[in-house]
Amino acid sequence: MNAESPPRLPFNPDNIRWAREWRGRTIEEAAQRAGVTEDKVMAWESGEAIPTVRQARNLAALYERPFLEFFLSKRPNVPETNLAPDFRLHRGTADPKGDREIKAVQSWAEDARHNALDLIALLGADAPMVPPEFAATVATNPELAAMQARELADFPIEKQIGLKSADRGRVAKDIRRAMERLGILVLKESKLSKYGVRGLTLFDMPLPVVVFGAEAPTAQSFTLAHELGHIGLQQSAISGPPSAQGSASEAERSEKWCDEFAAAFLVPASALGQIWAKPNQPQPQIGDEHLRQLANTFAVSMHAMLIRLTNLGYVEKSYYWEIMRPKFLKQEEEFKGGGRPTYYASRFRSSYGDLYTSLVLEAWGSGRITNHNAAEFMGTKSLSHLFDIRDNFSA
Numbered sequence: 586m587n588a589e590s591p592p593r594l595p596f597n598p599d600n601i602r603w604a605r606e607w608r609g610r611t612i613e614e615a616a617q618r619a620g621v622t623e624d625k626v627m628a629w630e631s632g633e634a635i636p637t638v639r640q641a642r643n644l645a646a647l648y649e650r651p652f653l654e655f656f657l658s659k660r661p662n663v664p665e666t667n668l669a670p671d672f673r674l675h676r677g678t679a680d681p682k683g684d685r686e687i688k689a690v691q692s693w694a695e696d697a698r699h700n701a702l703d704l705i706a707l708l709g710a711d712a713p714m715v716p717p718e719f720a721a722t723v724a725t726n727p728e729l730a731a732m733q734a735r736e737l738a739d740f741p742i743e744k745q746i747g748l749k750s751a752d753r754g755r756v757a758k759d760i761r762r763a764m765e766r767l768g769i770l771v772l773k774e775s776k777l778s779k780y781g782v783r784g785l786t787l788f789d790m791p792l793p794v795v796v797f798g799a800e801a802p803t804a805q806s807f808t809l810a811h812e813l814g815h816i817g818l819q820q821s822a823i824s825g826p827p828s829a830q831g832s833a834s835e836a837e838r839s840e841k842w843c844d845e846f847a848a849a850f851l852v853p854a855s856a857l858g859q860i861w862a863k864p865n866q867p868q869p870q871i872g873d874e875h876l877r878q879l880a881n882t883f884a885v886s887m888h889a890m891l892i893r894l895t896n897l898g899y900v901e902k903s904y905y906w907e908i909m910r911p912k913f914l915k916q917e918e919e920f921k922g923g924g925r926p927t928y929y930a931s932r933f934r935s936s937y938g939d940l941y942t943s944l945v946l947e948a949w950g951s952g953r954i955t956n957h958n959a960a961e962f963m964g965t966k967s968l969s970h971l972f973d974i975r976d977n978f979s980a
Contacts, residue, residue: 596641596655598632603660604648605630609685618647649689666692672836673781673825683780687823690774694787694794697941698770700962701792704944707953712791713768713940721817723842730817731810731849738763742856745884753884757805764813765940768792771809773936775799783808784824786815803886804917810850814843826914848893851885857897867901870908888913933963934974946975 605615616623619640628634636644645652654661666688705712716737721730735741740763745756761771770792777785777798785796795812797805808824815822818839825840860882871894873887880890891909894900934942942963949959949971960971 594635594638594641594656596629596635597657598630600655600657600660601636601641601644602630604645604650604654607663608648608650608689610647615644615647618643666695669785669787669821669823670836672822672840686776686780687782687785690777690796691785691787693774694770694772694785694796697772697937698787698789698792698794701770701941701944704948704954704962707948708944708951714791715768715793715816719767719817720819721814723818723838725817725842727814727842727846728849728854730814731846732853734767734813734817734846734850735763735853738767742853745851746856746882748884750881753881754802756884757802757809760806760809760813762939764795764809764816765938767813767816769813769816770794770940771938772796772941773798773938781825782823783826784812784815784822786812786820786822786824788816788819788821800917801886803880803884803889806851806885807847807889810847811843813850814846815839817846818842826917844892845896848889848896851889852883852893854897856883857893861899863897863899867895867898869901870904871900886913888917931974931977933965933970934978937963939978942974942978946978949975 605612612623612626615626619626619636620643621640625634629636641655642652645655650661668684668688669691702712719730719734719737740759744759748756764771768791772794774796775798777783777796778800783798783800783804785794787794787796793816795809795816797808797812800808811824812822815824820839822839824843857879861879871891876887876890876894879894880887883890888909891900891905891913895902895905937945945954945959945962948954948962949956954962956968956971960966960968963971963974965971
């Protein structure tokens with residue numbers, strides 16, 4: 586006598602197809618993740634066949650949707666995320682796949698902000714507020730705005746100048762913490778760089794959000810400072826490489842101002858003048874070794890250093906725009922990223938930053954949220970990762 590077949594699981598094929606399309610995944614990607622043929626995925630989406638629980642869970646993970654949505658009788662009512670204004674300049678044709686991936690990052694960042702505000706409320710604390718005196722417009726002198734930002738964030742230039750070679754990579758972390766002291770949630774998502782995005786700012790008060798991607802630490806410093814400029818301008822933005830000359834549109838004016846703000850934040854004119862007296866007229870070029878020495882002194886990239894030197898009139902602008910800029914952009918596009926943190930759990934802290942992580946740990950430690958809640962807030966299913974985050978948070 587043959588054993589009875591197990592009952593057919595009540596998957597809704599329409600929801601399986603909707604989830605894939607919502608996340609912008611292809612049939613091929615779904616088939617690879619589930620370990621089946623493309624025909625099999627199409628059969629699941631048409632209702633001619635059903636996936637196993639394991640296959641369905643793999644699809645849910647790929648589509649970044651809750652597994653149980655596959656069983657709903659109707660499609661879930663999920664509001665569409667409106668992308669922040671795209672300030673990437675000269676990026677060529679539209680990239681629907683890239684836009685979908687950026688939307689996913691933006692949704693994640695928005696969720697993190699809401700989670701942080703919920704945790705703050707649970708703790709009975711006041712949400713941090715960006716100091717109102719930091720507000721600026723593109724007519725504001727970026728030099729003065731950068732100087733004020735350093736003062737408000739308690740980040741004097743002395744903490745940055747003259748670091749040993751082994752310590753220069755920490756400047757991006759120091760800038761991130763300075764931004765957190767200003768009441769900004771700073772997150773990291775490496776996939777941004779795949780789509781020509783260096784940074785993403787979501788301005789909303791309290792607790793505006795900045796997301797940066799995978800770049801060399803010195804390049805991250807410039808990106809973070811650039812996004813801080815967008816916070817000063819009180820605008821949401823998707824940012825790309827440093828903007829070109831001859832800016833005219835609102836986006837170009839904003840990007841140019843944020844580039845100048847970032848350069849002034851990283852290399853204050855007064856500090857540079859103490860190291861190299863400004864020449865009477867811009868030099869036609871600067872040697873690589875001299876540029877490298879200056880960049881190392883301020884723990885910034887050679888790219889950021891040359892932008893600063895041209896803005897201040899030390900070096901002819903044509904040397905940067907016509908000769909060096911294409912080289913710098915090519916080098917940055919080829920950057921593959923460094924090693925991962927020693928502790929696997931540290932990746933979660935690296936993604937969410939110290940401000941967010943400290944809120945989760947404080948709420949967890951005070952008993953206001955459970956172990957399970959804390960793990961969910963940190964985006965991990967592993968309690969061992971959660972304990973690693975806690976045990977190494979002060980490191």
